[in-house]
Structure formats: structure tokens, C-alpha cells
Amino acid sequence: MPASKFWYVGMYVPARSRFVKKSTRCERLIDAKDFAKDWYEERVLERRNHKVIEEQSFAAFAQRFQTTQRRQISRGELVEEMFYNDKLKLDNDLLPYLGHIHVSKIDYNLIDTFIAELHAEKGLSQS
Structure with a gap:
């Protein structure tokens, strides 16, 4: 050649x-x-x-979500316990798996795979 x-x-x-x-x-x-x-x-x-x-990653939007929740707490629209539970779920499950991904890349298949892995890893129920 x-x-x-x-x-x-x-x-x-x-x-x-x-x-x-x-x-x-x-x-x-x-x-x-x-x-x-x-x-x-x-x-x-x-x-x-x-x-x-990177500014449009899932982690960036999760941070904005938590900022919004803090404002809702200060206005009395949300209880502190709900913020704490959401923060635990974000930090322990969602951010390690989805945090680095651009939000436009998150689709049904990715979420379905994530739920299947979470179910297998932690033995969660179908709900």
C-alpha cells in the first residue's frame, strides 16, 4: 500500500x-x-x-437544587429533615454515579441502568 x-x-x-x-x-x-x-x-x-x-453537569445542578432547598427552608416551605434526606441520597447514590455527566446526556437508558445497579447493589425493593 x-x-x-x-x-x-x-x-x-x-x-x-x-x-x-x-x-x-x-x-x-x-x-x-x-x-x-x-x-x-x-x-x-x-x-x-x-x-x-462542567458547569452543566448533574453535580452543578444538584448544588443549585440544594441552594433552592435552603431558601425554601428559610421561607418555611420545606422542613430541614427533607433537605437532609435529599442530601444523603444525592451524596451517597446519585452524585457518585451521575455527578460528572452533562445533563443533556442523562436519558431513560442511563437512569434505568442506574436503578438496576442500585437495586442489585443494595437489594432495594421495586418502589
Whole structure:
């Protein structure tokens, strides 16, 4: 098999723990260098946008939920015991499994798998 006539660009991506390689589809080195610069900048932007994604994780929303519950307690709309029970459930079960996941990625199948694992691990009833 002959070598490709196109230049390739590559870099190590720590978030994926692997080396990523892509064809520039350029035969001239000068064009390949321009492509490589643009491609690298796109990867850097992806990494920066990942910080925004972390702000939309299940853990971030759980923290906002607890802040809302604290305000409800101060207004007399919620009892402290309910906040405590919700916090225990979040800290012990939900956040270890779902905390790092972006909320848009949480779907029926993920929740169903989570419930099945929780049921098997702790021997919970169907309710």
C-alpha cells in the first residue's frame, strides 16, 4: 500500500488520553501548515469549552437544587429533615454515579441502568 499523498497533523489530547491524527487533505506543505494551525486552535477551543460543560453537569445542578432547598427552608416551605434526606441520597447514590455527566446526556437508558445497579447493589425493593 503506497503512502498517502496528503500531509497529516497530530497531537496528544490529555482529555482522551490518546494521540489524535488527522489528514489535512493538502498536498502542499504550506497549505498543510495553515490547516494544522486551524485544527490546533479548534482543539484548544474544545478544551476551553469543556469547562462550560462542567458547569452543566448533574453535580452543578444538584448544588443549585440544594441552594433552592435552603431558601425554601428559610421561607418555611420545606422542613430541614427533607433537605437532609435529599442530601444523603444525592451524596451517597446519585452524585457518585451521575455527578460528572452533562445533563443533556442523562436519558431513560442511563437512569434505568442506574436503578438496576442500585437495586442489585443494595437489594432495594421495586418502589
